[in-house]
Amino acid sequence: xxxxxxxxxxxxxxSGTSVKIECRSLDFQATTMFWYRxxxxxxxxxxxxxxxGSKATYEQGVEKDKFLINHASLTLSTLTVTSAxxxxxxxYICSARGGWASYEQYFGPGTxxxxx
Amino acid sequence: xxxxxxxxxxxxxxxxxxxxxxxxxxxxxxxxxxxxRQYSRKGPELLMYTYSxxxxxxxxxTAQVDKSSKYISLFIRDSQPSDSATYLCAxxxxxxxxxxxxxxxxTQLTVNP
Numbered sequence: 001x002x003x004x005x006x007x008x009x010x011x012x013x014x015s016g017t018s019v020k021i022e023c024r025s026l027d028f029q030a031t032t033m034f035w036y037r038x039x040x041x042x043x044x045x046x047x048x049x050x051x052x053g054s055k056a057t058y059e060q061g062v063e064k065d066k067f068l069i070n071h072a073s074l075t076l077s078t079l080t081v082t083s084a085x086x087x088x089x090x091x092y093i094c095s096a097r098g099g100w101a102s103y104e105q106y107f108g109p110g111t112x113x114x115x116x
Numbered sequence: 117x118x119x120x121x122x123x124x125x126x127x128x129x130x131x132x133x134x135x136x137x138x139x140x141x142x143x144x145x146x147x148x149x150x151x152x153r154q155y156s157r158k159g160p161e162l163l164m165y166t167y168s169x170x171x172x173x174x175x176x177x178t179a180q181v182d183k184s185s186k187y188i189s190l191f192i193r194d195s196q197p198s199d200s201a202t203y204l205c206a207x208x209x210x211x212x213x214x215x216x217x218x219x220x221x222x223t224q225l226t227v228n229p
Binding site: 006034041042043044046049091093095104105106107108109110112 | 122124150152157158159160161162165204216217219220221222224
């Protein structure tokens with residue numbers, strides 16, 4: 001149980017375009033989902049926290065107009081990187097909490113974004 | 117100063133060795149402590165979870181928390197090459213669903229056959 005999926009696993013896009021990443025909790029309902037960014041050999045940096053049906057809370061320094069987060073249902077959250085630039089290239093990981101194990105976060109497999 | 121400090125390594129040990137991984141923290145509000153394992157280009161997976169001070173054992177893994185010293189450890193006994201990964205400590209102050217985790221930098225471990 002407690003499986004979180006992400007799609008796509010890897011995406012390459014051109015500078016200036018937008019990319020959408022999906023995060024789904026497959027076997028539980030997630031009242032809260034988190035989006036992280038991870039650079040090579042570095043830890044996870046929390047970008048934003050999203051609660052189902054409400055606006056996401058962004059961490060300091062994260063541009064909310066650039067990283068659009070939608071948590072439309074208890075099993076799906078999306079992150080859209082708008083007008084992507086090469087410096088946005090990174091590993092994006094989502095996690096989901098809620099249901100029977102509220103103190104544990106279950107992570108998706110990550111999405112590698114490369115902006116050319 | 118970072119809230120959570122973790123030696124990034126890399127740490128290289130022979131197969132069968134006992135591995136000790138550690139984190140220190142500065143926020144006394146942290147009460148929930150977790151260890152995650154992350155393989156290259158994969159998402160982290162939860163290994164151990166402990167609340168407050170004490171020990172917890174699960175197979176070859178033992179997690180220890182010393183809140184008085186603000187120090188947590190993960191021990192891996194009889195280490196295997198499949199244990200080669202990055203180990204991340206994480207902690208939070210609240211049990212509620214919205215509580216955020218604060219991660220250490222991660223320690224890269226290699227177990228040599």
